[in-house]
Amino acid sequence: MNGIAISALFLACLSAKAIVAQTETVPPKEESKARKIAHAISAAPANIAKAAKVVDLDDKGNEIVLRDGTNGFTCYPGHPGMVGGQPYCADEAAVQWERDLAARKLKPTNSEPGIEYMLLGGTDWSGSDPSATSGTPIKEPPHWMIMWPFDPKTTGLSVHAKQTGTWIMWAGTPYAHLMINQNP
Numbered sequence: 001m002n003g004i005a006i007s008a009l010f011l012a013c014l015s016a017k018a019i020v021a022q023t024e025t026v027p028p029k030e031e032s033k034a035r036k037i038a039h040a041i042s043a044a045p046a047n048i049a050k051a052a053k054v055v056d057l058d059d060k061g062n063e064i065v066l067r068d069g070t071n072g073f074t075c076y077p078g079h080p081g082m083v084g085g086q087p088y089c090a091d092e093a094a095v096q097w098e099r100d101l102a103a104r105k106l107k108p109t110n111s112e113p114g115i116e117y118m119l120l121g122g123t124d125w126s127g128s129d130p131s132a133t134s135g136t137p138i139k140e141p142p143h144w145m146i147m148w149p150f151d152p153k154t155t156g157l158s159v160h161a162k163q164t165g166t167w168i169m170w171a172g173t174p175y176a177h178l179m180i181n182q183n184p
Contacts, residue, residue, distance in 0.1 A: 090116040
């Protein structure tokens with residue numbers, strides 16, 4: 001082989017190696033997005049997660065769509081390490097319930113019960129006060145919720161946080177809802 005052919009072959013190999021390196025390297029922004037999507041959808045059963053929309057929130061609370069969905073559920077990656085910052089997936093009624101709570105509305109405006117999943121479990125500052133922002137956090141096992149004002153007097157359900165079974169969180173408030181501690 002002559003010197004020109006060897007040089008051309010060497011350059012072709014370098015170019016091919018550079019192309020492979022570019023396709024194998026995921027830009028940090030995309031990797032972060034993929035990680036957020038995976039974390040968000042881990043909160044729901046697989047049959048719901050696969051077609052759910054995935055949304056993150058920026059520092060100002062604005063929604064950033066990470067992935068479109070088709071089944072009416074939206075999953076959020078949350079903020080790991082923060083009390084109440086676990087990922088969750090919710091249908092439209094539960095998303096409205098969550099928005100109303102975040103906006104500190106007097107009561108939720110969803111007109112039908114919402115369904116929300118937190119299959120990685122969660123934490124919250126209180127099982128009885130939706131406005132609590134400090135104290136000793138309660139630890140919640142994997143669960144799903146029905147976002148509707150359940151009343152312990154008519155249901156006979158407990159109002160105390162527990163690790164198994166069903167209970168009413170924030171009972172006696174407009175944001176009372178059913179906690180079902182199980183993997184559906």
